[in-house]
Amino acid sequence: xxxxxxxxxxxxxxxxxxxxxxxxxxxxxxxTEYRDGKLDGFAIRLIxxxxxxxxxxxxxxxxxxxxxxxxxxxxxxxxxxxVQRLPERESHFKWVGPLFINRVFxxxxxxxxxxxxxxxxxxxxxxxxxxxxxxxxVRLTHEGYTNLVRYKTVGEAIERxxxxxxxxxxxxxxxxxxxxxxxxxxxxxxxxxxxLLHQAGLYIVFSKGTDDVEIxxxxxxxxxxxxxxxxADEPTREE
Numbered sequence: 535x536x537x538x539x540x541x542x543x544x545x546x547x548x549x550x551x552x553x554x555x556x557x558x559x560x561x562x563x564x565x566t567e568y569r570d571g572k573l574d575g576f577a578i579r580l581i582x583x584x585x586x587x588x589x590x591x592x593x594x595x596x597x598x599x600x601x602x603x604x605x606x607x608x609x610x611x612x613x614x615x616x617v618q619r620l621p622e623r624e625s626h627f628k629w630v631g632p633l634f635i636n637r638v639f640x641x642x643x644x645x646x647x648x649x650x651x652x653x654x655x656x657x658x659x660x661x662x663x664x665x666x667x668x669x670x671x672v673r674l675t676h677e678g679y680t681n682l683v684r685y686k687t688v689g690e691a692i693e694r695x696x697x698x699x700x701x702x703x704x705x706x707x708x709x710x711x712x713x714x715x716x717x718x719x720x721x722x723x724x725x726x727x728x729x730l731l732h733q734a735g736l737y738i739v740f741s742k743g744t745d746d747v748e749i750x751x752x753x754x755x756x757x758x759x760x761x762x763x764x765x766a767d768e769p770t771r772e773e
Contacts, residue, residue, distance in 0.1 A: 557594045557614075557615075558615075559602070560602055561688075563575065563713050563716055566615075577634070580633055583763075584759055588751060603623075611741060613738055613744075614739050615736075616634065618668075619734055619736075620672055620673065627739035629738075631735055631738060633735075635734075636733065637707055638732050640656060640703070640730075641695065641704070641705055642724070649727065661699070663702070664691070665691055670705075674704075691703050692724065702727070
């Protein structure tokens with residue numbers, strides 16, 4: 535009986551040791567999105583190149599952002615991209631990047647009755663839309679905004695803005711443009727107020743238990759890809 539149990543234990547332990555990393559992302563055009571049934575986008579392509587540099591082939595799973603953040607924060611063995619770096623998130627993860635630089639502006643409907651000219655006015659609007667759990671939600675909640683209306687997806691938030699259900703929506707400019715394109719809507723359907731909410735780096739984060747050696751390997755691989763391609767950390771805008 536002992537002879538039969540021992541090989542099973544060895545196989546089990548070996549499989550556990552080789553289980554590797556689980557990579558997560560969330561739907562965020564143009565960084566991560568499905569095109570013709572295939573996962574694509576600026577971030578997907580960049581992470582593929584980084585993995586090629588590392589010699590790994592971990593598949594990417596798409597989860598809702600809030601769930602993905604919770605998994606990477608609580609469970610070992612996860613990597614998640616793209617994540618905006620915030621003081622509130624800093625201690626919960628290990629960080630590699632930045633992958634890209636993200637500029638978030640305040641958008642409104644063209645016929646809005648409450649046109650913004652400064653960030654101070656955002657607090658006085660009746661309803662400000664945010665995507666549940668994203669960096670804008672975290673920041674504005676932390677700053678004490680009480681006029682936030684939360685939506686599960688970027689597309690849903692844009693639809694509500696166009697219908698006049700909310701008065702403003704903070705969104706990264708590339709994400710706004712790509713999502714409008716994906717929805718088949720004119721980019722003139724929504725207008726930027728020109729008011730900048732923030733500019734910050736987008737990163738890949740890893741569970742806190744990830745070995746520092748592995749974090750260094752990922753950072754060096756990212757830098758090697760950037761150097762080889764001669765890229766900046768801001769993707770080219772697609773017109």
